[in-house]
Amino acid sequence: MRIDSLQLFQFRNYKDITIKFNPEIIVLHGDNGVGKTNILESIYVGTIGKSHRTNDTADMLMFNADESGIVINFEKRETAQKVNLKLYRKGSKDIRLNDTKISQKELIGTLNTVIFCPExxxxxxxxxxxxxxxxxxxxxxxxxxxxxxxxxxxxxxxxxxxxxxxxxxxxxxxxxxxxxxxxxxxxxxxxxxxxxxxxxxxxxxxxxxxxxxxxxxxxxxxxxxxxxxxxxxxxxxxxxxxxxxxxxxxxxxxxxxxxxxxxxxxxxxxxxxxxxxxxxxxxxxxxxxxxxxxxxxxxxxxGEYPVLLLDDVLSELDELRRSNLLHFIHKRIQTFITTTDIHDFKYMDHVQFIKCKGGTINATNGKP
Ligand SMILES: Nc1ncnc2c1ncn2[C@@H]1O[C@H](COP(=O)(O)OP(=O)(O)OP(=O)(O)O)[C@@H](O)[C@H]1O
Ligand SMILES: [Mg+2]
Missing domain, CATH: 1.20.1050.90 (RecF/RecN/SMC, N-terminal domain)
Incomplete structure:
Protein backbone atom coordinates (compact mmCIF):
# COMPACT_ATOMS: atom_id res chain seq x y z
CA MET A 1 0.00 0.00 0.00
CA ARG A 2 1.38 3.38 -0.87
CA ILE A 3 0.11 6.92 -1.06
CA ASP A 4 1.20 8.81 -4.15
CA SER A 5 -0.29 12.20 -3.50
CA LEU A 6 -2.46 14.23 -1.19
CA GLN A 7 -4.54 17.26 -1.97
CA LEU A 8 -6.07 19.38 0.78
CA PHE A 9 -8.59 22.12 0.38
CA GLN A 10 -9.53 24.32 3.36
CA PHE A 11 -8.48 21.54 5.70
CA ARG A 12 -7.27 22.90 9.08
CA ASN A 13 -4.54 25.44 8.27
CA TYR A 14 -4.17 24.35 4.62
CA LYS A 15 -6.00 26.52 2.11
CA ASP A 16 -5.05 24.59 -0.99
CA ILE A 17 -2.04 22.29 -1.28
CA THR A 18 -1.01 19.27 -3.33
CA ILE A 19 1.87 17.06 -2.23
CA LYS A 20 3.45 14.15 -4.09
CA PHE A 21 5.07 11.52 -1.88
CA ASN A 22 7.94 9.15 -2.35
CA PRO A 23 7.29 5.48 -1.65
CA GLU A 24 9.47 5.10 1.43
CA ILE A 25 10.00 7.49 4.30
CA ILE A 26 8.42 10.93 4.42
CA VAL A 27 9.55 13.23 7.18
CA LEU A 28 7.21 16.11 7.92
CA HIS A 29 9.15 18.63 9.92
CA GLY A 30 8.84 22.14 11.24
CA ASP A 31 8.15 24.04 14.45
CA ASN A 32 5.29 23.34 16.83
CA GLY A 33 1.88 24.29 15.50
CA VAL A 34 2.79 24.52 11.80
CA GLY A 35 0.49 21.74 10.60
CA LYS A 36 2.47 18.48 10.66
CA THR A 37 -0.15 16.46 12.51
CA ASN A 38 -2.87 18.04 10.36
CA ILE A 39 -1.42 16.23 7.34
CA LEU A 40 -1.38 12.85 9.12
CA GLU A 41 -4.89 13.52 10.36
CA SER A 42 -6.14 14.12 6.81
CA ILE A 43 -4.66 10.79 5.69
CA TYR A 44 -6.30 9.07 8.64
CA VAL A 45 -9.62 10.64 7.68
CA GLY A 46 -9.11 9.06 4.27
CA THR A 47 -8.76 5.70 6.01
CA ILE A 48 -11.83 5.59 8.22
CA GLY A 49 -13.77 8.70 7.36
CA LYS A 50 -13.13 10.44 10.66
CA SER A 51 -10.36 12.00 12.66
CA HIS A 52 -8.26 10.31 15.31
CA ARG A 53 -8.36 13.44 17.45
CA THR A 54 -11.82 14.92 17.16
CA ASN A 55 -15.34 13.58 16.82
CA ASP A 56 -16.57 16.83 15.37
CA THR A 57 -16.07 17.10 11.61
CA ALA A 58 -16.45 20.88 11.76
CA ASP A 59 -13.19 21.13 13.75
CA MET A 60 -11.29 20.07 10.65
CA LEU A 61 -12.71 22.72 8.36
CA MET A 62 -10.54 25.76 8.01
CA PHE A 63 -11.79 28.52 10.31
CA ASN A 64 -14.73 30.28 8.60
CA ALA A 65 -14.88 27.78 5.71
CA ASP A 66 -18.10 25.89 4.99
CA GLU A 67 -16.51 22.97 3.25
CA SER A 68 -13.26 21.16 3.04
CA GLY A 69 -11.75 18.57 0.72
CA ILE A 70 -9.25 15.73 0.93
CA VAL A 71 -8.10 13.81 -2.14
CA ILE A 72 -5.74 10.86 -1.75
CA ASN A 73 -4.26 8.99 -4.68
CA PHE A 74 -2.86 5.64 -3.60
CA GLU A 75 -1.87 2.26 -4.87
CA LYS A 76 -3.34 -0.90 -3.49
CA ARG A 77 -2.10 -4.21 -4.90
CA GLU A 78 -0.46 -2.31 -7.76
CA THR A 79 -3.76 -0.68 -8.73
CA ALA A 80 -4.17 3.08 -8.65
CA GLN A 81 -7.11 4.26 -6.55
CA LYS A 82 -8.48 7.58 -5.43
CA VAL A 83 -10.47 8.55 -2.38
CA ASN A 84 -12.12 11.92 -2.36
CA LEU A 85 -13.79 13.29 0.75
CA LYS A 86 -15.80 16.46 1.08
CA LEU A 87 -16.54 17.62 4.61
CA TYR A 88 -19.24 20.17 5.33
CA ARG A 89 -19.87 22.38 8.31
CA LYS A 90 -23.54 21.57 7.91
CA GLY A 91 -24.63 18.32 6.36
CA SER A 92 -23.03 14.94 6.00
CA LYS A 93 -19.78 13.98 4.31
CA ASP A 94 -19.52 13.09 0.68
CA ILE A 95 -17.10 10.19 0.15
CA ARG A 96 -16.05 8.88 -3.25
CA LEU A 97 -13.87 5.99 -4.27
CA ASN A 98 -12.62 6.32 -7.84
CA ASP A 99 -15.37 8.92 -8.37
CA THR A 100 -18.19 6.62 -7.20
CA LYS A 101 -20.08 7.71 -4.13
CA ILE A 102 -19.67 5.33 -1.18
CA SER A 103 -20.68 5.30 2.48
CA GLN A 104 -18.27 5.73 5.38
CA LYS A 105 -18.80 2.06 6.10
CA GLU A 106 -17.62 1.13 2.62
CA LEU A 107 -14.60 3.39 2.93
CA ILE A 108 -13.16 1.49 5.88
CA GLY A 109 -10.69 -1.09 4.68
CA THR A 110 -10.04 0.68 1.37
CA LEU A 111 -6.90 2.62 2.21
CA ASN A 112 -5.17 0.83 5.08
CA THR A 113 -3.10 2.80 7.55
CA VAL A 114 -1.81 2.36 11.06
CA ILE A 115 -1.39 5.47 13.16
CA PHE A 116 0.86 5.68 16.18
CA CYS A 117 0.55 8.88 18.19
CA PRO A 118 1.57 10.00 21.69
CA GLU A 119 -1.92 9.24 23.07
CA GLY A 303 -2.03 -9.13 1.58
CA GLU A 304 0.19 -6.07 1.88
CA TYR A 305 1.51 -3.72 4.53
CA PRO A 306 -0.57 -0.68 5.40
CA VAL A 307 0.88 2.82 5.38
CA LEU A 308 2.36 3.80 8.75
CA LEU A 309 1.70 7.21 10.30
CA LEU A 310 4.04 8.08 13.16
CA ASP A 311 3.04 11.26 14.94
CA ASP A 312 5.75 12.55 17.25
CA VAL A 313 6.45 9.15 18.75
CA LEU A 314 10.03 8.64 17.71
CA SER A 315 11.22 11.28 20.14
CA GLU A 316 9.41 9.39 22.90
CA LEU A 317 11.31 6.17 22.27
CA ASP A 318 14.84 5.46 23.39
CA GLU A 319 17.70 5.06 20.92
CA LEU A 320 17.50 1.25 20.73
CA ARG A 321 13.74 1.07 20.19
CA ARG A 322 13.85 3.88 17.68
CA SER A 323 16.50 2.16 15.61
CA ASN A 324 14.66 -1.15 15.88
CA LEU A 325 11.51 0.53 14.63
CA LEU A 326 13.25 2.24 11.72
CA HIS A 327 14.97 -1.02 10.85
CA PHE A 328 11.63 -2.78 10.81
CA ILE A 329 9.95 -0.33 8.44
CA HIS A 330 12.97 0.16 6.19
CA LYS A 331 12.15 -0.59 2.55
CA ARG A 332 8.93 -2.37 3.46
CA ILE A 333 6.45 0.14 4.68
CA GLN A 334 5.72 3.63 3.43
CA THR A 335 5.99 5.70 6.58
CA PHE A 336 5.04 9.27 7.38
CA ILE A 337 6.91 10.69 10.35
CA THR A 338 6.30 14.05 12.01
CA THR A 339 9.08 15.62 14.00
CA THR A 340 10.44 18.96 15.08
CA ASP A 341 13.99 17.65 14.91
CA ILE A 342 15.30 16.13 11.68
CA HIS A 343 18.65 15.18 13.16
CA ASP A 344 17.89 11.44 13.20
CA PHE A 345 17.02 11.37 9.52
CA LYS A 346 19.76 13.49 8.01
CA TYR A 347 21.92 10.53 7.11
CA MET A 348 19.21 8.12 6.04
CA ASP A 349 18.64 7.14 2.43
CA HIS A 350 15.40 7.41 0.50
CA VAL A 351 13.89 10.04 2.74
CA GLN A 352 11.62 12.78 1.49
CA PHE A 353 11.67 15.88 3.66
CA ILE A 354 8.63 18.08 3.78
CA LYS A 355 8.94 21.30 5.66
CA CYS A 356 5.67 22.57 7.06
CA LYS A 357 5.53 26.32 7.44
CA GLY A 358 2.09 27.06 8.76
CA GLY A 359 -0.22 26.52 5.79
CA THR A 360 2.41 26.04 3.12
CA ILE A 361 4.88 23.23 2.53
CA ASN A 362 8.21 22.74 0.88
CA ALA A 363 9.14 19.26 -0.31
CA THR A 364 12.63 18.04 -1.14
CA ASN A 365 14.03 14.61 -1.87
CA GLY A 366 17.21 13.45 -0.23
CA LYS A 367 18.18 16.58 1.67
CA PRO A 368 16.23 18.59 4.21
N1 LIG B 1 -9.86 24.37 11.81
C1 LIG B 1 -8.70 24.99 11.66
N2 LIG B 1 -8.56 26.01 10.79
C2 LIG B 1 -7.39 26.65 10.64
N3 LIG B 1 -6.28 26.35 11.35
C3 LIG B 1 -6.36 25.36 12.23
C4 LIG B 1 -7.57 24.63 12.44
N4 LIG B 1 -7.35 23.70 13.40
C5 LIG B 1 -6.07 23.85 13.77
N5 LIG B 1 -5.46 24.84 13.08
C6 LIG B 1 -4.09 25.28 13.20
O1 LIG B 1 -3.22 24.20 12.93
C7 LIG B 1 -2.09 24.31 13.75
C8 LIG B 1 -1.82 23.02 14.47
O2 LIG B 1 -1.50 22.08 13.55
P1 LIG B 1 -0.81 20.72 13.97
O3 LIG B 1 -1.49 20.12 15.11
O4 LIG B 1 -0.71 19.93 12.72
O5 LIG B 1 0.63 21.21 14.41
P2 LIG B 1 1.97 20.39 14.50
O6 LIG B 1 2.88 20.89 13.45
O7 LIG B 1 1.70 18.95 14.50
O8 LIG B 1 2.51 20.87 15.91
P3 LIG B 1 3.24 20.07 17.10
O9 LIG B 1 4.69 20.00 16.70
O10 LIG B 1 3.06 20.95 18.27
O11 LIG B 1 2.60 18.75 17.24
C9 LIG B 1 -2.33 25.41 14.75
O12 LIG B 1 -1.56 26.51 14.39
C10 LIG B 1 -3.81 25.71 14.62
O13 LIG B 1 -4.08 27.06 14.78
MG1 LIG C 1 1.70 17.52 16.01
Whole structure:
Protein backbone atom coordinates (compact mmCIF):
# COMPACT_ATOMS: atom_id res chain seq x y z
CA MET A 1 0.00 0.00 0.00
CA ARG A 2 1.38 3.38 -0.87
CA ILE A 3 0.11 6.92 -1.06
CA ASP A 4 1.20 8.81 -4.15
CA SER A 5 -0.29 12.20 -3.50
CA LEU A 6 -2.46 14.23 -1.19
CA GLN A 7 -4.54 17.26 -1.97
CA LEU A 8 -6.07 19.38 0.78
CA PHE A 9 -8.59 22.12 0.38
CA GLN A 10 -9.53 24.32 3.36
CA PHE A 11 -8.48 21.54 5.70
CA ARG A 12 -7.27 22.90 9.08
CA ASN A 13 -4.54 25.44 8.27
CA TYR A 14 -4.17 24.35 4.62
CA LYS A 15 -6.00 26.52 2.11
CA ASP A 16 -5.05 24.59 -0.99
CA ILE A 17 -2.04 22.29 -1.28
CA THR A 18 -1.01 19.27 -3.33
CA ILE A 19 1.87 17.06 -2.23
CA LYS A 20 3.45 14.15 -4.09
CA PHE A 21 5.07 11.52 -1.88
CA ASN A 22 7.94 9.15 -2.35
CA PRO A 23 7.29 5.48 -1.65
CA GLU A 24 9.47 5.10 1.43
CA ILE A 25 10.00 7.49 4.30
CA ILE A 26 8.42 10.93 4.42
CA VAL A 27 9.55 13.23 7.18
CA LEU A 28 7.21 16.11 7.92
CA HIS A 29 9.15 18.63 9.92
CA GLY A 30 8.84 22.14 11.24
CA ASP A 31 8.15 24.04 14.45
CA ASN A 32 5.29 23.34 16.83
CA GLY A 33 1.88 24.29 15.50
CA VAL A 34 2.79 24.52 11.80
CA GLY A 35 0.49 21.74 10.60
CA LYS A 36 2.47 18.48 10.66
CA THR A 37 -0.15 16.46 12.51
CA ASN A 38 -2.87 18.04 10.36
CA ILE A 39 -1.42 16.23 7.34
CA LEU A 40 -1.38 12.85 9.12
CA GLU A 41 -4.89 13.52 10.36
CA SER A 42 -6.14 14.12 6.81
CA ILE A 43 -4.66 10.79 5.69
CA TYR A 44 -6.30 9.07 8.64
CA VAL A 45 -9.62 10.64 7.68
CA GLY A 46 -9.11 9.06 4.27
CA THR A 47 -8.76 5.70 6.01
CA ILE A 48 -11.83 5.59 8.22
CA GLY A 49 -13.77 8.70 7.36
CA LYS A 50 -13.13 10.44 10.66
CA SER A 51 -10.36 12.00 12.66
CA HIS A 52 -8.26 10.31 15.31
CA ARG A 53 -8.36 13.44 17.45
CA THR A 54 -11.82 14.92 17.16
CA ASN A 55 -15.34 13.58 16.82
CA ASP A 56 -16.57 16.83 15.37
CA THR A 57 -16.07 17.10 11.61
CA ALA A 58 -16.45 20.88 11.76
CA ASP A 59 -13.19 21.13 13.75
CA MET A 60 -11.29 20.07 10.65
CA LEU A 61 -12.71 22.72 8.36
CA MET A 62 -10.54 25.76 8.01
CA PHE A 63 -11.79 28.52 10.31
CA ASN A 64 -14.73 30.28 8.60
CA ALA A 65 -14.88 27.78 5.71
CA ASP A 66 -18.10 25.89 4.99
CA GLU A 67 -16.51 22.97 3.25
CA SER A 68 -13.26 21.16 3.04
CA GLY A 69 -11.75 18.57 0.72
CA ILE A 70 -9.25 15.73 0.93
CA VAL A 71 -8.10 13.81 -2.14
CA ILE A 72 -5.74 10.86 -1.75
CA ASN A 73 -4.26 8.99 -4.68
CA PHE A 74 -2.86 5.64 -3.60
CA GLU A 75 -1.87 2.26 -4.87
CA LYS A 76 -3.34 -0.90 -3.49
CA ARG A 77 -2.10 -4.21 -4.90
CA GLU A 78 -0.46 -2.31 -7.76
CA THR A 79 -3.76 -0.68 -8.73
CA ALA A 80 -4.17 3.08 -8.65
CA GLN A 81 -7.11 4.26 -6.55
CA LYS A 82 -8.48 7.58 -5.43
CA VAL A 83 -10.47 8.55 -2.38
CA ASN A 84 -12.12 11.92 -2.36
CA LEU A 85 -13.79 13.29 0.75
CA LYS A 86 -15.80 16.46 1.08
CA LEU A 87 -16.54 17.62 4.61
CA TYR A 88 -19.24 20.17 5.33
CA ARG A 89 -19.87 22.38 8.31
CA LYS A 90 -23.54 21.57 7.91
CA GLY A 91 -24.63 18.32 6.36
CA SER A 92 -23.03 14.94 6.00
CA LYS A 93 -19.78 13.98 4.31
CA ASP A 94 -19.52 13.09 0.68
CA ILE A 95 -17.10 10.19 0.15
CA ARG A 96 -16.05 8.88 -3.25
CA LEU A 97 -13.87 5.99 -4.27
CA ASN A 98 -12.62 6.32 -7.84
CA ASP A 99 -15.37 8.92 -8.37
CA THR A 100 -18.19 6.62 -7.20
CA LYS A 101 -20.08 7.71 -4.13
CA ILE A 102 -19.67 5.33 -1.18
CA SER A 103 -20.68 5.30 2.48
CA GLN A 104 -18.27 5.73 5.38
CA LYS A 105 -18.80 2.06 6.10
CA GLU A 106 -17.62 1.13 2.62
CA LEU A 107 -14.60 3.39 2.93
CA ILE A 108 -13.16 1.49 5.88
CA GLY A 109 -10.69 -1.09 4.68
CA THR A 110 -10.04 0.68 1.37
CA LEU A 111 -6.90 2.62 2.21
CA ASN A 112 -5.17 0.83 5.08
CA THR A 113 -3.10 2.80 7.55
CA VAL A 114 -1.81 2.36 11.06
CA ILE A 115 -1.39 5.47 13.16
CA PHE A 116 0.86 5.68 16.18
CA CYS A 117 0.55 8.88 18.19
CA PRO A 118 1.57 10.00 21.69
CA GLU A 119 -1.92 9.24 23.07
CA UNK A 120 -1.39 5.60 22.12
CA UNK A 121 1.23 5.37 24.82
CA UNK A 122 -1.79 5.54 27.14
CA UNK A 123 -3.29 2.43 25.62
CA UNK A 124 -2.18 0.16 28.43
CA UNK A 125 -2.74 2.57 31.29
CA UNK A 126 -5.85 4.31 30.02
CA UNK A 127 -9.55 3.44 29.89
CA UNK A 128 -10.99 0.18 28.52
CA UNK A 129 -12.78 2.17 25.81
CA UNK A 130 -9.45 3.08 24.20
CA UNK A 131 -8.41 -0.56 24.08
CA UNK A 132 -11.76 -1.63 22.66
CA UNK A 133 -11.57 1.07 20.00
CA UNK A 134 -8.08 -0.05 19.11
CA UNK A 135 -9.11 -3.67 18.61
CA UNK A 136 -12.35 -2.79 16.85
CA UNK A 137 -10.67 -0.49 14.35
CA UNK A 138 -7.92 -2.98 13.69
CA UNK A 139 -10.44 -5.69 12.87
CA UNK A 140 -12.71 -3.31 10.96
CA UNK A 141 -9.89 -2.38 8.57
CA UNK A 142 -9.77 -6.00 7.51
CA UNK A 143 -13.44 -6.97 7.82
CA UNK A 144 -16.27 -4.80 6.59
CA UNK A 145 -18.79 -7.24 8.08
CA UNK A 146 -17.31 -6.75 11.52
CA UNK A 147 -17.62 -2.98 11.31
CA UNK A 148 -21.16 -3.30 10.07
CA UNK A 149 -22.16 -5.59 12.97
CA UNK A 150 -20.45 -3.32 15.44
CA UNK A 151 -22.43 -0.30 14.25
CA UNK A 152 -25.66 -2.26 14.44
CA UNK A 153 -24.83 -3.60 17.85
CA UNK A 154 -24.20 -0.09 19.17
CA UNK A 155 -27.45 1.14 17.68
CA UNK A 156 -29.43 -1.67 19.29
CA UNK A 157 -27.67 -1.13 22.57
CA UNK A 158 -28.68 2.52 22.58
CA UNK A 159 -32.27 1.60 21.82
CA UNK A 160 -32.28 -0.94 24.64
CA UNK A 161 -30.90 1.64 27.07
CA UNK A 162 -33.54 4.11 25.95
CA UNK A 163 -36.24 1.50 26.60
CA UNK A 164 -34.84 0.84 30.07
CA UNK A 165 -35.34 4.54 30.78
CA UNK A 166 -38.79 4.72 29.21
CA UNK A 167 -40.04 1.74 31.22
CA UNK A 168 -38.50 2.93 34.44
CA UNK A 169 -40.68 1.87 37.37
CA UNK A 170 -43.10 -0.10 35.18
CA UNK A 171 -43.72 -3.74 35.93
CA UNK A 172 -42.64 -5.40 32.71
CA UNK A 173 -40.53 -4.33 29.79
CA UNK A 174 -40.73 -5.68 26.19
CA UNK A 175 -37.06 -6.48 25.62
CA UNK A 176 -37.39 -9.97 24.15
CA UNK A 177 -36.74 -8.95 20.52
CA UNK A 178 -33.89 -6.62 21.40
CA UNK A 179 -32.15 -9.14 23.59
CA UNK A 180 -32.32 -11.91 21.01
CA UNK A 181 -30.75 -9.69 18.38
CA UNK A 182 -28.28 -8.17 20.80
CA UNK A 183 -27.15 -11.62 21.94
CA UNK A 184 -26.70 -12.68 18.34
CA UNK A 185 -24.48 -9.71 17.50
CA UNK A 186 -22.59 -9.86 20.78
CA UNK A 187 -21.66 -13.46 19.99
CA UNK A 188 -20.47 -12.50 16.53
CA UNK A 189 -18.38 -9.59 17.84
CA UNK A 190 -16.74 -11.49 20.66
CA UNK A 191 -15.95 -14.50 18.45
CA UNK A 192 -14.30 -12.27 15.88
CA UNK A 193 -12.36 -10.41 18.55
CA UNK A 194 -11.09 -13.65 20.08
CA UNK A 195 -10.14 -15.05 16.71
CA UNK A 196 -8.23 -11.86 15.80
CA UNK A 197 -6.63 -11.66 19.19
CA UNK A 198 -5.26 -15.15 18.73
CA UNK A 199 -3.45 -13.99 15.60
CA UNK A 200 -2.38 -10.71 17.18
CA UNK A 201 -0.97 -12.58 20.16
CA UNK A 202 1.32 -14.65 17.96
CA UNK A 203 2.52 -11.51 16.22
CA UNK A 204 2.87 -9.27 19.25
CA UNK A 205 5.01 -11.76 21.11
CA UNK A 206 7.29 -12.08 18.11
CA UNK A 207 7.65 -8.28 17.89
CA UNK A 208 8.25 -7.85 21.56
CA UNK A 209 10.96 -10.48 21.59
CA UNK A 210 12.67 -8.63 18.77
CA UNK A 211 12.47 -5.32 20.58
CA UNK A 212 13.64 -6.69 23.92
CA UNK A 213 16.24 -9.06 22.44
CA UNK A 214 14.15 -12.08 23.40
CA UNK A 215 13.91 -11.25 27.09
CA UNK A 216 10.26 -10.56 27.59
CA UNK A 217 7.19 -12.33 26.36
CA UNK A 218 4.04 -10.35 25.85
CA UNK A 219 0.47 -11.59 25.63
CA UNK A 220 -2.92 -9.92 25.50
CA UNK A 221 -5.82 -11.41 27.41
CA UNK A 222 -9.53 -10.81 26.80
CA UNK A 223 -11.57 -9.85 29.82
CA UNK A 224 -15.23 -9.77 30.79
CA UNK A 225 -16.57 -8.71 34.14
CA UNK A 226 -19.72 -10.82 33.79
CA UNK A 227 -20.35 -14.54 33.47
CA UNK A 228 -18.04 -17.15 34.87
CA UNK A 229 -14.73 -15.82 36.09
CA UNK A 230 -12.51 -18.22 34.18
CA UNK A 231 -14.31 -18.52 30.89
CA UNK A 232 -15.18 -16.10 28.12
CA UNK A 233 -18.79 -15.81 27.04
CA UNK A 234 -19.06 -15.99 23.26
CA UNK A 235 -22.22 -17.82 22.29
CA UNK A 236 -25.62 -16.34 21.55
CA UNK A 237 -27.40 -18.51 24.12
CA UNK A 238 -25.01 -17.56 26.91
CA UNK A 239 -25.34 -13.88 26.08
CA UNK A 240 -29.11 -14.13 25.99
CA UNK A 241 -29.21 -15.88 29.33
CA UNK A 242 -26.83 -13.39 30.96
CA UNK A 243 -28.84 -10.46 29.61
CA UNK A 244 -31.92 -11.95 31.30
CA UNK A 245 -30.09 -12.56 34.56
CA UNK A 246 -28.76 -9.01 34.60
CA UNK A 247 -32.13 -7.44 33.76
CA UNK A 248 -33.17 -6.48 37.33
CA UNK A 249 -29.83 -4.78 37.82
CA UNK A 250 -29.93 -3.17 34.36
CA UNK A 251 -33.44 -1.85 35.04
CA UNK A 252 -32.19 -0.33 38.23
CA UNK A 253 -29.08 1.24 36.68
CA UNK A 254 -30.80 2.08 33.36
CA UNK A 255 -27.92 0.68 31.36
CA UNK A 256 -26.86 -2.64 29.83
CA UNK A 257 -24.18 -4.40 31.84
CA UNK A 258 -23.52 -7.45 29.67
CA UNK A 259 -21.90 -7.45 26.23
CA UNK A 260 -18.78 -6.66 24.22
CA UNK A 261 -19.20 -2.93 24.91
CA UNK A 262 -18.05 -3.74 28.45
CA UNK A 263 -15.13 -6.01 27.60
CA UNK A 264 -11.48 -5.16 27.98
CA UNK A 265 -7.97 -6.25 27.07
CA UNK A 266 -5.17 -6.92 29.50
CA UNK A 267 -1.47 -6.97 28.73
CA UNK A 268 0.81 -9.47 30.40
CA UNK A 269 4.56 -9.77 30.43
CA UNK A 270 4.94 -13.37 31.52
CA UNK A 271 2.41 -13.54 34.34
CA UNK A 272 2.76 -9.86 35.27
CA UNK A 273 -0.09 -7.47 34.56
CA UNK A 274 1.60 -4.59 32.75
CA UNK A 275 -1.07 -2.05 33.63
CA UNK A 276 -0.58 -2.63 37.32
CA UNK A 277 3.08 -3.50 37.62
CA UNK A 278 4.83 -2.68 34.36
CA UNK A 279 7.46 0.05 34.26
CA UNK A 280 6.98 3.03 31.96
CA UNK A 281 9.54 1.54 29.58
CA UNK A 282 7.87 -1.86 29.53
CA UNK A 283 4.52 -0.27 28.79
CA UNK A 284 6.01 1.74 25.96
CA UNK A 285 7.66 -1.30 24.44
CA UNK A 286 4.39 -3.20 24.68
CA UNK A 287 2.52 -0.44 22.82
CA UNK A 288 5.21 -0.31 20.17
CA UNK A 289 5.02 -4.10 19.78
CA UNK A 290 1.27 -3.80 19.53
CA UNK A 291 1.54 -1.25 16.73
CA UNK A 292 4.07 -3.36 14.84
CA UNK A 293 1.86 -6.41 15.22
CA UNK A 294 -1.00 -4.34 13.83
CA UNK A 295 1.07 -3.80 10.67
CA UNK A 296 1.66 -7.54 10.38
CA UNK A 297 -1.94 -8.37 11.18
CA UNK A 298 -3.26 -6.12 8.42
CA UNK A 299 -0.65 -7.52 6.05
CA UNK A 300 -1.73 -11.07 6.79
CA UNK A 301 -5.39 -10.22 6.25
CA UNK A 302 -5.12 -7.81 3.33
CA GLY A 303 -2.03 -9.13 1.58
CA GLU A 304 0.19 -6.07 1.88
CA TYR A 305 1.51 -3.72 4.53
CA PRO A 306 -0.57 -0.68 5.40
CA VAL A 307 0.88 2.82 5.38
CA LEU A 308 2.36 3.80 8.75
CA LEU A 309 1.70 7.21 10.30
CA LEU A 310 4.04 8.08 13.16
CA ASP A 311 3.04 11.26 14.94
CA ASP A 312 5.75 12.55 17.25
CA VAL A 313 6.45 9.15 18.75
CA LEU A 314 10.03 8.64 17.71
CA SER A 315 11.22 11.28 20.14
CA GLU A 316 9.41 9.39 22.90
CA LEU A 317 11.31 6.17 22.27
CA ASP A 318 14.84 5.46 23.39
CA GLU A 319 17.70 5.06 20.92
CA LEU A 320 17.50 1.25 20.73
CA ARG A 321 13.74 1.07 20.19
CA ARG A 322 13.85 3.88 17.68
CA SER A 323 16.50 2.16 15.61
CA ASN A 324 14.66 -1.15 15.88
CA LEU A 325 11.51 0.53 14.63
CA LEU A 326 13.25 2.24 11.72
CA HIS A 327 14.97 -1.02 10.85
CA PHE A 328 11.63 -2.78 10.81
CA ILE A 329 9.95 -0.33 8.44
CA HIS A 330 12.97 0.16 6.19
CA LYS A 331 12.15 -0.59 2.55
CA ARG A 332 8.93 -2.37 3.46
CA ILE A 333 6.45 0.14 4.68
CA GLN A 334 5.72 3.63 3.43
CA THR A 335 5.99 5.70 6.58
CA PHE A 336 5.04 9.27 7.38
CA ILE A 337 6.91 10.69 10.35
CA THR A 338 6.30 14.05 12.01
CA THR A 339 9.08 15.62 14.00
CA THR A 340 10.44 18.96 15.08
CA ASP A 341 13.99 17.65 14.91
CA ILE A 342 15.30 16.13 11.68
CA HIS A 343 18.65 15.18 13.16
CA ASP A 344 17.89 11.44 13.20
CA PHE A 345 17.02 11.37 9.52
CA LYS A 346 19.76 13.49 8.01
CA TYR A 347 21.92 10.53 7.11
CA MET A 348 19.21 8.12 6.04
CA ASP A 349 18.64 7.14 2.43
CA HIS A 350 15.40 7.41 0.50
CA VAL A 351 13.89 10.04 2.74
CA GLN A 352 11.62 12.78 1.49
CA PHE A 353 11.67 15.88 3.66
CA ILE A 354 8.63 18.08 3.78
CA LYS A 355 8.94 21.30 5.66
CA CYS A 356 5.67 22.57 7.06
CA LYS A 357 5.53 26.32 7.44
CA GLY A 358 2.09 27.06 8.76
CA GLY A 359 -0.22 26.52 5.79
CA THR A 360 2.41 26.04 3.12
CA ILE A 361 4.88 23.23 2.53
CA ASN A 362 8.21 22.74 0.88
CA ALA A 363 9.14 19.26 -0.31
CA THR A 364 12.63 18.04 -1.14
CA ASN A 365 14.03 14.61 -1.87
CA GLY A 366 17.21 13.45 -0.23
CA LYS A 367 18.18 16.58 1.67
CA PRO A 368 16.23 18.59 4.21
N1 LIG B 1 -9.86 24.37 11.81
C1 LIG B 1 -8.70 24.99 11.66
N2 LIG B 1 -8.56 26.01 10.79
C2 LIG B 1 -7.39 26.65 10.64
N3 LIG B 1 -6.28 26.35 11.35
C3 LIG B 1 -6.36 25.36 12.23
C4 LIG B 1 -7.57 24.63 12.44
N4 LIG B 1 -7.35 23.70 13.40
C5 LIG B 1 -6.07 23.85 13.77
N5 LIG B 1 -5.46 24.84 13.08
C6 LIG B 1 -4.09 25.28 13.20
O1 LIG B 1 -3.22 24.20 12.93
C7 LIG B 1 -2.09 24.31 13.75
C8 LIG B 1 -1.82 23.02 14.47
O2 LIG B 1 -1.50 22.08 13.55
P1 LIG B 1 -0.81 20.72 13.97
O3 LIG B 1 -1.49 20.12 15.11
O4 LIG B 1 -0.71 19.93 12.72
O5 LIG B 1 0.63 21.21 14.41
P2 LIG B 1 1.97 20.39 14.50
O6 LIG B 1 2.88 20.89 13.45
O7 LIG B 1 1.70 18.95 14.50
O8 LIG B 1 2.51 20.87 15.91
P3 LIG B 1 3.24 20.07 17.10
O9 LIG B 1 4.69 20.00 16.70
O10 LIG B 1 3.06 20.95 18.27
O11 LIG B 1 2.60 18.75 17.24
C9 LIG B 1 -2.33 25.41 14.75
O12 LIG B 1 -1.56 26.51 14.39
C10 LIG B 1 -3.81 25.71 14.62
O13 LIG B 1 -4.08 27.06 14.78
MG1 LIG C 1 1.70 17.52 16.01
Missing amino acids: DLQLIKGNPSGRRRFLDMEISQTSATYYHQLLQYNRLLQQRNTLLKEYRGKQSIPLEEWDLQLADMAAFIVKKRLESLKKINLLIDLMNRKLTAGQENLTIGYEQNYGDENTIVYTRDEFYQLLQEALPQDRHRLTTSVGPHRDDLRFFSGAMDLKKYGSQGQQRTAVLSLKLSELEFIKSEV
